Amino acid sequence: MTPAPAVSLNGARSAADGPAVPMSPQDLVEAALASVAAGAVEVLVHPRTPCGRQSLSPRVVGPVLEALRGAGVGVPLCVDASIGAEPGPAGRLERVRSWSVLPDRAAVSFAEPGAEELAEALLARGVPVEAVVPLGGPAGPEPMARFLAWPVRTPGRVRLAVELAAADPALVAGLRGLPPVAVLLYGREAAAWPVLRLAARCGTGGRTGVGDVLHLPDGRPARSNAELVAAARAVWEAEGTGPTAASR
Structure with missing residues (x-):
């Protein structure tokens, strides 16, 4: 099976993190299309208001999803539903219950209060x-x-x-006794590439993108999400092909 990670298009980044970070709906569309062309099998997006603030408002989430789908981004679309987009648990619940356009998946952090209720509402x-x-x-x-x-x-x-703080095989070994759900491993910044290599060796899903890391495996700044996806495919091929994010 061809190695193909998911891509985190923008994460909690801001425009101050450089031109590789897409912010506007049009930038997100272009980044998503290029990432899928490079091999990404799923897109994680953090929708933004015109001023760049993360938001779960249906007036922000809906247009972004419609723009992505309307442009022909045919892979599953995941929306982040974290505290960065709506600080209070009650506010997050209200927002997701008011969505008029639904994503294919939503990310819920179990390190944040109200995670269980939010996940059940989704x-x-x-x-x-x-x-x-x-x-x-x-x-x-x-x-x-x-x-x-x-x-x-x-x-x-x-x-x-x-999310692994380091590519520690012992942490992954501890996942073997978990309930039979699909697993995706990822890291951020310095941990991003070592964790992707570990995911490839372990046969789990994996993820890359400027939402997680701004540099390529050789340390050069990444020019785009698509460049990161292409590099991730090369890493996966070198380490051993595992399942794609979509197949897990």
Whole structure:
């Protein structure tokens, strides 16, 4: 199977992080199309208001999703539903319940308050959930404990996205006894490429994109999301082909 990661188009970045970060709907469309052409099998987007603020408002999320789909981005679209877009748990619930255009998946951080209720609200609307759990970092074991205590872990409707602070095989080994849901591994900044290599060796899903990392494996600044996706495919081929993000 051809190695193909998911792509995080913009993450929590701002325009100050450089020209490789797409912000406007048109920039996101162009970045998504180029990333898919380079091999990305799923697109994670953090919708922004015209002033650049992350938002879960239906007036922001809907037009971004419509623009992406209307332009022919045919892979699944995931929207981040984190505290960065709406600080309060009640506000996040209100926002996702008011969406008129639904993503193919929504990312919910189990390191944030109200994660379980938010995930259940999304599932009730028919939106599969990406349960984001950091491992090996300052959050400690609590996010994973919260995910394991959450009773809704239906394969096909829930995917576990594990953010690793470092490419530690021992952390991944501990995932083998988890419920039978798909797993995607990713890292940020200095951990991004080592974790992608680990994901390729372990056969999980993987992810790249300027939302996670701004440099290529050789340290050069990335010019675009598509360049990162192409580099990730090369890394995957070198390390051993695993499942794509979409097939997990």
